[in-house]
Amino acid sequence: MSAFPQNYWYVAAWSNEVGRQLLSRTICGEPVVFYRTNDGRPVALADRCVHRRYPLSLGKLDGDQIECGYHGFVFDCSGACTFVPGQDRVPRTARVPRYQLVERDKWIWIWIGDQSKADPALVPDAHWLDDPEWASVEDLAYSPFRYGLLVDNLMDLSHETYLHAGLIGTPEIARTPFTTEVDHEGKRVSFSRHMAAVECPPFYERTTGFTTPIDRWQDVEFQPPAFWVNNVRVAPHGVVPTPDGDKGAAHVKIIHGLTPETENSTWDFWAVTRDFALDDESVSHTLLTLNQEVVQQDLDALTVLEKVVASEPPGTQELSVAIDAGGLAAREMLRKLL
Ligand code: FES
Ligand SMILES: [Fe+2]
Incomplete structure (x- = not known):
């Protein structure tokens, strides 16, 4: 099999x-x-x-x-x-x-x-990559670790607080509770974390111009096995969406196409798309280089973890806690797909 x-x-x-x-x-x-x-x-x-x-x-x-x-x-x-x-x-x-x-x-x-x-x-909908209403920066990260480690990583963004501190992580991410949902057809796992009046990390401060405090939403949807999108909304604290739109907020889609190469290596096709400053090359450049740094941090950590996991005897236990709800739901769905 x-x-x-x-x-x-x-x-x-x-x-x-x-x-x-x-x-x-x-x-x-x-x-x-x-x-x-x-x-x-x-x-x-x-x-x-x-x-x-x-x-x-x-x-x-x-x-x-x-x-x-x-x-x-x-x-x-x-x-x-x-x-x-x-x-x-x-x-x-x-x-x-x-x-x-x-x-x-x-x-x-x-x-x-x-x-x-x-x-x-x-084919999953990834239209933001090629849509005049959105600007996109993109790259491919060859990832020398198993696909499952990348799924675990993307399904638990609490790691941003620790692994990506000073870039995209802030203390509030790990401490804000989130909700997890599996759709009734068993095709998607979603999780949402909405944070109010929180620190604006450099990733968004340098690209949107917003400063602390901001409201920051992460609404993630994973369509196993291959497509993941984080629907991000950041806005100055207190700006609320109105019926005619969400003016005053910035929207970002962080997108990953996850493709196993071998049992121990993975292709990570990623993009950061945005609905603001569409023609601003310096914003594109900043988002590209900042996200390359973020992805490299994950790459370095998961490359270490691959060695650890590969050398463990089968059946080695891990301990799961509340932050793992999204990751565990994704693992379960992937087991069913097999
Ligand atoms: S022609 Fe292709 S291997 Fe001989
Ligand atoms: Fe990460």
Whole structure:
């Protein structure tokens, strides 16, 4: 059995990573080669030649076909072999698996499981990444630790107080109670933490211009296995949403596409989108660099934790407390997906 839920969409790449160069990337343990056809469509094939398993990504792109770099078999973008050197006949079984893709919101999503079940309607909504009402900064963090550690991390933001102090964390986060909810279809885990009259961390002070005290909301929604968004609202203390909108507040969506690479490594496609100062390059730059710092702090901590977990005997106990409600609900949902 695979270690990961199979019949789900996972983010495979940022749109601008896939072009006329062959890109090799392992997704849920499967080596995949990505490229774009001459007319711009993204393609994903198993990165393993049917002949002697040489990675196709080490071959070359010829029009819309890949020529294997070892003995020259050629494959078209459906994965079918179209040419075998030294003979006229191409064996009927000569084909590599092709994966369904959906390109949307600057992301290329891949369906890694049963290809007949790939339904584009199931791609999570990440429109903020590519919406004129929002500005977005984004990056990819290659994460040398297991997927589950990243889920635990994102589902318990109380760690911001300690791990991200002085950047995005403030004392109030860990001490403010939150509510956790699992939707009735078992497809989403949400948690909310609304803080009133609290400290404004540099992350928001330097980008919104708001100063302490602020009201700060974190409304997180995780759609297992692959999509996480923190709907942030920050506003000067006392500004309340009105029926005609939420003027005076700033809204930020912190977004993560979580994709297992192997059992011990993960792709973290992240973005910070905002609905204010849309054209202000300096705000974009500040959000990008501050969030890169935040992500690096998580990366450093989870890289350490991966070593700890990997060296433990099976069944080593951990202790869960109130702050773990979101993380435990997510773990339970992921168990069901498997
Ligand atoms: S391994 Fe690809 S052609 Fe031989
Ligand atoms: Fe973090």
